[in-house]
Amino acid sequence: MILVALGANSDGPWGTPRAAVEKALRHLDQGGVTLRRASRLLVTAPFGVTGQPDFVNAVAEVETALSPEDLLARLHAIEREAGRVRTLRWGPRTLDLDLLDYRGLVRTERPPVLPHPGIAERIFVLAPIAEIAPRWRHPVMHLTASEMLEKLDHHGEGRLL
Secondary structure, eight states, rough: OOOEEEEOSBBTTBSHHHHHHHHHHHHHTTTTEEEEEEEEEEEESSSSSSSSEEEEEEEEEEEEOOOOOOOOHHHHHHHHHOOEEEEEEOOOOOOOEEEEEETTTTSSSSSSSBBTTTTGGHHHHHHHHHHHTOOOOOOTOOOBBBHHHHHHHHTTHHHEE
């Protein structure tokens, strides 16, 4: 299973954050990548840097023959097309695409680091994974997304669009 997180909280060339995430989902179904399923959109408070607009988030399951490196390059190309400029870590963005899991591959030596290191702390990732892939298990922690959600302090945050 290959999982990709999507998020946006500022307007850009693709319009509102919601429009950008929806358009990104369509772009994930091109260029050697097949979109298998996507979660509903979730609105959550910003993570890391506060004082910015709420984020629209989703998670998609995709299939591809691309390597993890090539898939990450494809995700970065989609971000650039949506007007993403990397400046402030965890700051506002027109689109953010993160490779969360690539068929259970575990690696820390080179990008992309897999699984994505922040999965277990982020409701905006865990809730959508639990929705679309309830049997998925974290490749290192061996917990489902629902089990990791139960360990979070702020389980109830976020609202569906």
